[in-house]
Amino acid sequence: MLYAVHYNDRTRGTESEFMAELPSLAGAVARTVKALRTERGWSLDQLAGRSGVSKGVLVALEQGRANPNLATLARLSDAFGVPVTLLVDVSTEPAVRIGETHRVLWRGESGGTGTILGATDPPWGTELWRWQVEPGETFGGEAHAPGTRELVWVESGTLTVSVAGASYQVEAGQSARFPGALQHHYGNTSSSPASFLMVVVIPPAGD
Numbered sequence: 001m002l003y004a005v006h007y008n009d010r011t012r013g014t015e016s017e018f019m020a021e022l023p024s025l026a027g028a029v030a031r032t033v034k035a036l037r038t039e040r041g042w043s044l045d046q047l048a049g050r051s052g053v054s055k056g057v058l059v060a061l062e063q064g065r066a067n068p069n070l071a072t073l074a075r076l077s078d079a080f081g082v083p084v085t086l087l088v089d090v091s092t093e094p095a096v097r098i099g100e101t102h103r104v105l106w107r108g109e110s111g112g113t114g115t116i117l118g119a120t121d122p123p124w125g126t127e128l129w130r131w132q133v134e135p136g137e138t139f140g141g142e143a144h145a146p147g148t149r150e151l152v153w154v155e156s157g158t159l160t161v162s163v164a165g166a167s168y169q170v171e172a173g174q175s176a177r178f179p180g181a182l183q184h185h186y187g188n189t190s191s192s193p194a195s196f197l198m199v200v201v202i203p204p205a206g207d
Contacts (some may be wrong), residue, residue, distance in 0.1 A: 051079035081205030083119030106143030108137035137190035140185035148180030157194030
């Protein structure tokens with residue numbers, strides 16, 4: 001069930017979405033994916049089955065020959081039970097990290113952006129996103145791992161949230177929360193940009 005709450009005072013997306021453009025991203029993803037897979041004792045075939053990412057793509061990722069798009073990162077995040085930020089982390093900083101860690105991981109056809117601002121460590125990692133969705137743009141569509149939770153708070157404009165076939169209009173100053181394991185997507189059907197914050201809570205990977 002989706003709840004909309006008003007206060008007085010977001011994907012994860014498809015294969016066609018924006019491919020991150022950091023030169024060091026491929027190397028970071030290669031190291032992290034291989035380390036996480038080895039840590040869990042999974043073969044490439046097992047990871048492919050758990051994530052829905054083909055074995056060929058996984059081989060290319062682990063060899064640092066490809067930059068993953070947001071949809072691929074989301075599938076791997078679900079499979080490992082870790083935040084997307086862990087997969088793309090290129091730093092070697094200590095446990096306490098202070099600074100600007102945001103990265104744009106999605107761009108819409110009309111200029112909208114999805115920016116991951118940061119995340120907590122697993123288990124039960126939590127991602128913080130800022131989204132700007134222009135009129136006519138949509139993103140999402142895939143259900144995430146069981147136990148995933150999503151929460152959005154709209155800063156300005158009107159956001160359309162569709163969950164399990166039902167659509168909800170979330171206005172500025174309102175929040176909406178729902179189980180991320182349900183099929184869902186976000187869109188802007190209005191004539192003005194929609195700006196909102198998103199929190200995604202990621203459960204630990206299953207055995």
